[in-house]
Amino acid sequence: MRPYLLFVCIFLSACVGLPAAVRDVPVAKVGYGEVSQDPNSYKATSVRWGGVVIDVENEENFTLVQVLSYPLNYSGRPQLNKQSEGRFVIKSSEFLDPAVYAKDRELTVAGTIEGDIERTIGKKHVRLPLLSSKGIYLWPVYQYQPYAYGGPGYGFSPYFGYGYYYGGPYWGGFYRPYWWY
Incomplete structure (x- = not known):
């Protein structure tokens, strides 16, 4: 019986899935599509979203990262083969280096919704959901x-x-x- 128990424990520990940086943050089952309609009605709601980095802006006391949102798979990685859901902005109190958080890097973030923020895309002004990060995981780049x-x-x-x-x-x-x- 013990060898089977050991096998089950090893198997389950290998299937943990989510990275530790975003796993320990409790989140609600609220998707990007629901929040993007009216972000202010979801203030203080904890979510886990992911996507691809579009832009990084470092301010004096925080960093803003604009992300193109994608649905997450079972391990929390953005599914780039699915349809993009839209954009959101991450606000981090830490300095995030634009060389590390470069354009087209995949990330997963866990945090709370602060409302929305106005951004300019081309010549159009849009309001995007603003997410205050509690944990960010930058996925490693697959190299061929x-x-x-x-x-x-x-x-x-x-x-x-x-x-x-x-x-x-x-x-x-x-x-x-x-x-x-």
């Missing part, structure tokens, strides 16, 4: 690796183990184990 681990020509295949990898145009990216030759 054209070759397997270990550099060009060597790598790991889930089917053959460690071996040689030929990613050239003639081999079509087929994994061949070292004993093949």
Whole structure:
């Protein structure tokens, strides 16, 4: 019985999902679509939203981050393959470096709604929901690796183990184990 219990504990700990920065903030099940209609009626409501950074403005005592909102998946990461919901602005009391919080970086934020704020998009003035952050998680950037681990020509295949990898145009990216030759 104990081996099964150990397996269940390990399995459940691997499925935690949300990053710690946004997991511990209690939130209401209020979506962006509801709040964007009338943000002032949802003041002091805690939410967890995410999206892609559009712009970062550092003021003297706070930072404003404009985000293009996307629905979140089970682990709290924005689903960029879904339809964008609109924009919102995050107000953070911390300094957020625009080089780190660069355009097109994915983030998830947990915080409370303060109302709305006026922003200019092109030549149009719009009112966007303003979210005071209690936790922000900046998602790591996926980097494409054209070759397997270990550099060009060597790598790991889930089917053959460690071996040689030929990613050239003639081999079509087929994994061949070292004993093949």
